[in-house]
Amino acid sequence: MSHAFQQDVPLSLYLLLSAVLFALGVVGFLIKRNLITVFMSIELMLNAVNLSFVTFAHQWHAVKGQIFVFFVMMVAAAEAAVGLAIIIAVFRARSTLAVDRIDLMKL
C-alpha cells in the first residue's frame, strides 16, 4: 500500500501542503485579533511542521521523524493546556480577547 501511495501522490505535494498550512498559520498568527484564533494559528503551524516530518520519515524510511512528531504533539498538548488557561485568565481579568487591547505592558 505504501508503495502505491508513494507513486500516487508525489512527495512535493505533501511538502507544498505543509508549506501552505504553515503560511496560513503564520498569516493567521499575524493578522487575527482574537486571541483564540491566534492560538489556533500556532497549532496550525505546529501541525504543518508535523506533516513535513512524517512525509520525510516515510520517504527515507526513518523512524526519527515520527518520534519528533510525537514530541511536537506532546509539547503542543502541554502548550494548549497552559495557553488556554492563560486565555481564560486574561478574559476574566480584561473581559476581552482582542490582542490589540491586551497592552498593559505598553510603554
Add this chain to the structure above:
Amino acid sequence: MNQPLLYLPLIPLLPFAGFVLNGLAGRRLPKGLVSAIALLAPLASFLLVARLALMVWTGSLALPVIEAGAPVWLSVGNLHVDFGAVIDPLSLVMLLIITGVGFLIHVYSVGYMAHEDGYWRYFAYLNLFLFFMTVLVMAGNALVMFVGWEGVGLASYLLIGFWFHKTAAADAGKKAFIVNRIGDFGFLIGMFLLLANFGTLTFREIAEKLAASPNLTGGILTATALCLFVGATGKSAQLPLYVWLPDAMEGPTPVSALIHAATMVTAGVYMVARTHFLFDRSPFALSVVAIVGAATALFAASIGLVQNDIKRVLAYSTVSQLGYMFLGCGVAAYSAAIFHLMTHAFFKALLFLAAGSVIHGMGGEQDMRKMGGLRKHLPITFWTMTAAVFAIIGFPGLAAFFSKDAILHAAFVQGGLGRVLWFVGLVTAALTAFYMFRLWYMTFFGEQRSHDVHPHESPWSMLGPLVILAVLSVCGGWIGAGRFGAFLAPAVGARAAEGSSASLELVLTLLAVAVAAVGWYVAHRLYYQQPEEAQQWAAAAPSGYKLLLHKYYVDEAYNYVFVKPLLAISKFILEWVVDVAILGGLVWLLGGIALLGGAILQRWQSGNLRSYAAWLAAGAAALLLFVLVPWTSVLANLGIHLGIVGR
C-alpha cells in the same frame, strides 16, 4: 691563609630571625619569651662581631675580609650583584657600635616598654632595624647598601609611628619617611651615575678603577659624589633635609636613642666614608660636605638653645653633632668623623636613655620646665647623665674631647675655608656646652617645679645599660684619634697632616675647652644662679628668641613652599582629573550608552502582541534566509559582476 669560620651571614640573619619569630608569633607568646628572643638575637650578633674584633686584635684575622661565594642577587649583562659581606676596619667599627649599643638599648627597652601594648611588635621592629642596619654596613656594593638603607628607613618609620593612634606620631613617621625618600632619590641617581661611569656598583671595583685612572677628576665625579651626599643629608638629617629628625622624637625614647641618635642617622656619615674615594677626587664636593656639615652644626645647635622638650634638645643636639661628623668628612678627616661617630653613639645613646629614664620617672613628662630638682630622686640617672653631658661638651679626658677636637683640628690645618669652618665649629662647641648644661640644670637642679608627680628611679634593666654607656662615654675617647685613624687607614685612607704641630694642637684644644667653659658658665648663671635672668635675656631680644623657639620657621616655610602646593596639586589631580574627569567621565559614558541604547531599544517593546509576533516571524524568515542562501557563491558572483574580483 686558611681562614677561620666567621659566620658573617649570621650577623644580620639572627636579628632577622628574631624579627620573624616575634613578628609572626609574638602576639601569642608570653612576654618573657618575647624578650628572650629579642635580646638573644642581637646578643648573639654582638658576640659574633666581638669575636671578629678579637681575632683582628690578636692578629689571627687579616682585614679586609671579603666574603666570596655569597648568593648572587643580580646578574644582568656586565652587572653582578651578590650578597657578599665586606669586613674592613670601617665596617667592623660600625658593626661593633650597632650590635653593641643596639643590644644595650634592647635591654633598656625591656624595662622601658614593660607596660606597653604591642610589646612584641616593638621588639620585632627593633630586631628588624638591626637586621637592615647590619646589612647596610656589611654591604660590599651600593645596591645591597641601598637595601639596608631603605630597610632602616622602614624600621624607623614603623618605630616612630609605634604609637600610631597618636596623630602626631603617625604624622612624624610619615614625615621621616617622605623626607628620607627625597634623599634616597639622590642616592639612587648617584648609583645610576656610578653604574653608567664605572659599570659596577661594588665599592672595591670602583675604587680600583678610580685608582687606575688618576687623571679622572671633577665633573662626573663631583655630580656622583653630590648625589650620594644628598642621600646622606636625608638619612643623617643635614640641612636642608634635617626636619624629620626632631619630629621623630614622637617615637619611644629607646628608639630615639638607637635609631635617631646612635646608629641609623650616622648611616650617611658611614656612606660618605665608604665612598671616600669619590669625594677625595672632587674638592668641590668635599667643600659642599664640609659647609653643609658646619652650617647644620651651628644651625641646629642654635635651635637647641631654647627648646623646652628634653628630647627635642637632644634631637637638635644630634643634628648638630652629625654636622660635626660631616665637617670631618668634608675636610677628608674620615677617621676623625668615624671616631666622633663612635663616641657620639656612646654619649648620645646615653643622653637619650637617661632622658628616657627621667621621662619614665616623671610619668611621661617631657617638658623641662616642669622638671627640676631630680638629682635627689634619680641619683643613678643623674650621674650617668652627668657623664654624658661632660662627654658631649668635650670635657678634658672624656669622649668628645678627643673626637670633636680631632675634627676641629683637621678643619683648622686645612687652611682657607677650613679656618672659617673651624670657627663655626668652635662657636657650635660653645652653644653645645650651653644647651647641654641648660638641660642638666633645668632637669636635675633647683626646686622641683611640678608637684603632682612623684619621681622614682628606673628599674635595673634600664639603669644597667646607662652605667655601661656611661663607662664607655668616659673611656671611649681614650683610644685616641691617632691610633683610631691608624686602624681605619686601610679603609678610609690616611691623611697627611701637614701644617700640624703639637703646640698648635694644644692651643686649639685649650681654645675648645675654653669656649665650652664659657657656654657652661652662661648656662650656670642663667639656669642655676639667677634663673629669672633667662627670661630677661629672652625679653631683651624677643624677635630673636621667637625665631629660635620656632626653629627659624623652617617647618612653616617648607609647609608653604612644598607641602601645601604639593597637596593642592595632588588634590586637584585626585579630585578633578581622576575623580571627576576619568572616573566620573567613565561612569557618565557607560550610563549614557545604556540610556541611549535603552531609548532606541524601547521602541521594540511596544507591548503590542502582534508586533512581537511580526518580529518573531521576520527573525525566523531571516534565519531561514541565512541558512538556505549559499552566501559565499552569491557574494563571489556579485563581485565578479561588479568587477571587484577578477575571474
